[in-house]
Amino acid sequence: MSSRKATFKKRCAGLLKKLEQIAILCDIQACIAIFGDKSPTVWPSVEEAKVIVKKFEEIPKPKQLSRMATHQEYRQQKVIWMEKQLEKLKKLNNQKEMDIFMH
Template sequence: MGRGKVEVKQIENKISRQVTFSKRRSGLRKKAHEISVLCDAQVAFIVFNNKGKLFEFSSESSMKIILERYERHAHEAQLDGANNESQGNLSLDCFKLKNKVEVLERNLRYIF
């Protein structure tokens, strides 16, 4: 027998919500550990509960190592996005200029 579908919505009862949070947080931590071991992946897991308490897991000796790597990657991706956007603009400008040149050359033919 399989499990039934669980409707995803906030649990109204505060005690049930806290119990579910604790169980699911433990399950997520276990999965994060498993993927780090099985796949040799660097994993960082950060959760804040509704009162602001921090729960974390890191497959590295320090969470800081993974967060620094993430920041470098995010910064590089942001730079790549900006470069792609500027290249797209340059391509559009080039296309417009080519069209203007063609129009001007046609006009020159009619003049002479």
């Protein structure tokens, strides 16, 4: 077995494990289909995945898309959030510097 196939198998197993943990910890329904060399790997099962996908498709489009973001949109949201965090930390730092200066 080539190192690429071995790496794929390990990462696939890790991804399935993480998805199962997220589904349990967050009490959500989740499914995944991974297309590899031969046949796709589906978790939890093909039947359950079909049910989950069907439920998702029955949700009205605006609601489906309301929490989705492209990679670019996600990065922009992250930058905005980080800038806000930076401002908070700067204010906190200034307060602490002022306290030290006053004492």
